[in-house]
Amino acid sequence: MQSIHILVGTTSGNTEFLAGELEIALQAEGHTTTFHDLPAIHEIPTEGLWLLCVATHGAGEYAESIVQFMEDLAQQQPNLAAVRYALVAIGDSSYDTYCQAGLDADQLLSQLGATRVADILTIDMMLDPAPETTATKWLENWQDHRGA
């Protein structure tokens, strides 16, 4: 059983809903979760397992709720060597900057020393008829890694 911090990057709520579904699935497996709908750098320990769900807005920019957190990470450059993470990037493939915020978050976390434990899941809100199902299936696929 793990303690998992869920970090949400949303502007209009879709990603918060999706992250909530993932939280339910994780809790059903017996994990403890902490849900950060407005992630704050001083509230999230720089160790353990993070699950980031990050929507792209603007022209490839972070969704509102996670802008400050990402800026703080970039400025303060904490050592994230003890952090493992998985990442769901939410976007719309009609944009040239498809899921760019999620990809930028991945790059920043890895620069700071964190280790990604699963392939990034990109979710196309334009084309995917059941994003929550896609995400929960992906979650099952990296179940084994969560203990690693």
Ligand SMILES: Cc1cc2nc3c(=O)[nH]c(=O)nc-3n(C[C@H](O)[C@H](O)[C@H](O)COP(=O)(O)O)c2cc1C
């Ligand atoms: C103004 C606006 C700009 C957007 N820009 C992008 C973008 O650059 N790249 C992308 O992949 N998706 C983009 N999207 C799609 C959003 O990521 C998608 O609507 C997503 O469901 C929003 O999630 P949220 O409700 O959690 O904020 C944009 C959506 C809006 C409304």
